[in-house]
Structure formats: C-alpha cells, structure tokens
Amino acid sequence: QVQLVDSGGGLVQAGGSLRLSCAVSGSTLNSYFVSWFRQAPEKEREFVAGISWSDEYSDYADSVKGRFTISRDNAKNTVYLEMNNLKPEDSAVYYCAGKPGYPNSDYHLYDFWGQGTQVTVSS
Numbered sequence: 088q089v090q091l092v093d094s095g096g097g098l099v100q101a102g103g104s105l106r107l108s109c110a111v112s113g114s115t116l117n118s119y120f121v122s123w124f125r126q127a128p129e130k131e132r133e134f135v136a137g138i139s140w141s142d143e144y145s146d147y148a149d150s151v152k153g154r155f156t157i158s159r160d161n162a163k164n165t166v167y168l169e170m171n172n173l174k175p176e177d178s179a180v181y182y183c184a185g186k187p188g189y190p191n192s193d194y195h196l197y198d199f200w201g202q203g204t205q206v207t208v209s210s
Contacts, residue, residue: 100208120139126180
C-alpha cells in the first residue's frame with residue numbers, strides 16, 4: 088500500500104510560479120512511477136508530468152514542457168512539481184498519483200492518489 092499527500096497549491100498571477108509537493112509513504116517504491124495529473128472543472132483529468140522512482144526517466148505533457156519540472160528527493164520520499172510561467176489555463180486541481188511498473192500517462196492505470204491541491208492562476 089502506498090500513501091500520497093500532495094500540497095503547495097494556491098493563487099498566483101499569470102507568469103508566476105508555484106511548487107507542488109507529493110509526500111510518498113508505504114511499501115517499497117523502487118519500481119514505482121509517480122505522476123502529476125490535473126483536472127479543471129468539467130474537463131477530464133489529464134497527465135502533466137511523471138518520474139520514475141529508480142532512474143532518471145521523466146515525461147511531460149506538451150502543454151507544460153519548458154515551464155514545469157518534475158523532480159524527486161529519495162531521502163525525503165517526496166516528488167516535486169516546479170511550475171513556472173503559469174498561465175490561466177493551468178488552473179485546476181492537481182493530483183499526484185503512483186503506479187507500479189512502467190511509466191504511463193493514462194490516469195486509469197494509477198492505483199494510488201493524493202487528495203488534490205488547487206492551483207488558480209489569475210490573468
């Protein structure tokens with residue numbers, strides 16, 4: 088069993104920055120892939136970025152490449168999402184999620200979820 092607690096959301100002006108954190112605990116994480124998803128009102132949940140726990144592989148949605156950076160601190164069992172140059176269309180509830188095995192951007196395949204943290208970007 089894996090538990091995830093995400094935090095760090097807030098209100099920011101367009102062009103600003105935020106850093107989200109996902110504290111991960113539970114069983115061995117070496118084979119896990121941890122991702123950030125987001126969901127805006129009346130829209131489907133979408134993949135933002137993901138990172139392997141045991142190697143340097145990471146992946147990003149095209150809409151955030153060059154603006155967002157995902158990283159992890161194994162000693163703290165925490166995954167971060169650094170978000171720069173935020174746009175109003177980035178506004179959503181952001182969730183971290185984990186799955187064993189191979190990387191995947193399909194949220195249906197993730198077993199464990201954080202509670203979500205709201206990000207609001209004003210224009």
